[in-house]
Amino acid sequence: MKDTPGWASPGSAPSDGQEPGASGPADPADRPDPAQQPGQDPQGSKWSKEQPPPAQWSAPTGPPAPGQTPPPPPPGPGWGNRPPSGPNGPGGYGGYGGGWGSGWGGPPPAAKPGVIPLRPLGVGEILDGAVSTMRTYWRTVxxxxxxxxxxxxxxxxxLEGLVFNDASTEALDDPSATLDELTRAMGDAMLSSGVVFLISLVGTIAATALLTTVTSRAVLGKSVTTGEAWRDARPQVAKLFGLIFLLMLIAFGVVAGGTLPGILVALAGSGDxxxxLAVLGGLGAGVVALWLMVRFSLASPALMLEKQGIVKSLSRSTKLVRGSWWRVxxxxxxxxxxxxxxxxxxxIPFTFLAAALSGDGFTGFLNSGGDLGWTFxxxxxxxSVIGAMITFPITAGVTVLLYIDQRIRREALDLELARAAGVQDYGSGTPGPTAGG
Known part of the structure; x- marks a missing residue:
């Protein structure tokens, strides 16, 4: 067995530079023998003449031989030097702040009790957290x-089959239709679209309310049943409806205010x-409405998780989004x-399949003038149901995780989340093992 300094334990095997039966480690070649005349090579020694400097190595174990000066201690931590290992040593969780290069991998990984690490998140981590929530708690989600x-x-x-299927919209495609026919057809189309939109909006609000609770628990690594999610969200559902309708009213009011001057000018006789003016005003108002909707986009999770009122949740969202509008x-x-x-x-494949099964084919569906059969x-x-099962969890999950991320960045919410998840010693410089990671 080769006697590489610092590897072999004493007594494990005779080394190449030591006679069998001799006790203690062999003397290195750079230490002169008292009985040896200067310039003579030791007989039987197989050590190389070129050895590392004494400060770079040491004998395997045991005290230094008589007359041998102990080697100096190793140099302190510096660039390229490995610090002591261990969970709490300079090379472990608590030692990454000792200087550039004094550790092995920089800061330790953040605690991850649930679907996201408890630190400021990147874009990919937010998207992955929403998908992980859906995958991990798929029964509830x-x-x-x-x-x-x-x-x-x-x-x-x-509604579409019994009420709106009889609405006359052929006039919209008829160049010879009168103004009354066009007005009636546009009114029917707007009514049908408006009612469908409101029903979809109600469903979106209900799904968002319940999925907000599920996602917030998933961050802590805790599961929640549908019944528990409903019991937690129920006191805030009415306020959530009020918040959504208030946001719709704000957006509609801004756009209407932007187009109103153009409409008044057109009514006064200057049509072109x-x-x-109405188009320009509408575009400018649309930009303002978009800015406001993003600014208030975190009001829904603030209302559900902080149990805030409508106005307070709008204020919280404004505070959290300030300075991060483009990112959000x-x-x-x-x-x-x-x-x-x-x-x-x-x-889309279901739409083609529905058109094929309805009897007239896809061409007949395009030329049906809005007369949709029950099969279609x-x-x-x-x-649409399968598509909603995908869109609801992703959009709601991203909104909730954005809210949590902004609070971690601005209010150190990760400390509170770590305590709620039972992570030991989080934030003290020596965090304990992650729970449920």
Whole structure:
């Protein structure tokens, strides 16, 4: 066995530079033998003449031999030197602040009791947290999404099949239609779309209320049943409805205020100028409305999780989004695009299938003038239900995780979350093991 300094334990095997039966480690070659004349090589020694300096190595174990000067201590921590290992040593969790290069991997990983680490999050971590919530607690998440989607889609199918299917919209495609016919057709189309939108909005609000509770518990690594989520969200559901309708009223009021001057100019007799002014005013008002909606986008989780009122939740959202408007807007836009693309992959094939099964084919569906059969409504409704099961958890989960991320960045919410999750010694420099990581 090769006697590499610092590896072999004493007595494990005779080394190449030591006779069998001799006790203690062999003397290194750079230490002169008292009985040896200067310039003579020791007989039988197999040590290389080129040895590392004494400060870079030591004998395997045991005290230094008589007459040998103990080696100096190793140099202090510096760039490239490995510090002592261990969970709490300089190379462990608590030693990454000793200087650049004094540790092995920088700061320790943040505690992760649930679907996200308890630190400021990146875009990918927010999206992954929403998907992980759906994957880990799929029974509760998909159960809530499926129930809400089925109820809302049944109401939409019944209204479209029994009430709005007889509405006359052919006049919109008829160049010879009179003004009264066009007005009546536009009114019917707007009424149908408005009612369907309101039903979908109610379903979205209900799903958001329940999924907010599920996602907030998933951050702590705790599961929650549908019944528990409903009991926790029920006191705030009425306020959530009020918040959503207030936001819709604000957006509508801003857009209407922007287009109103153009409409008044058009009514005064200047049709072209009024139309141009209305378009410009509408575009400017749309930008303002978008800015306000993003600014208030975290009001829903603030209302549900902090048990705040409507006005207070709007104020909280404004405070959390301030200085991060583009980041919040970009993440929510990306999540919406991803959710709708995935949902469209499911919904579009069902739409083609529904058109094929309805008897007239897809061409007949395009030329039906809005007269939809029950087969088409039912089959396309099934696709819409599956699509909603995907979009509800992603959009609601991203909104909740954005809210939590902003509070971690501004209010050190991670300390409170760590205590709630039972993470020991979090924030003291020597965090304990992650729970449920």
């Amino acid at each position: 998909l159960g809530i999404s499926l129930t809400v989607a089925v109820v809302t889609q049944i109401l939409v199918i019944l 100028g009024g139309a141009a 807007f970009g993440i929510q836009l990306l999540a919406t695009i991803i959710a709708n693309v995935v949902a469209s992959i499911v919904v 409504l039912v089959v396309s409704g099934i696709g």
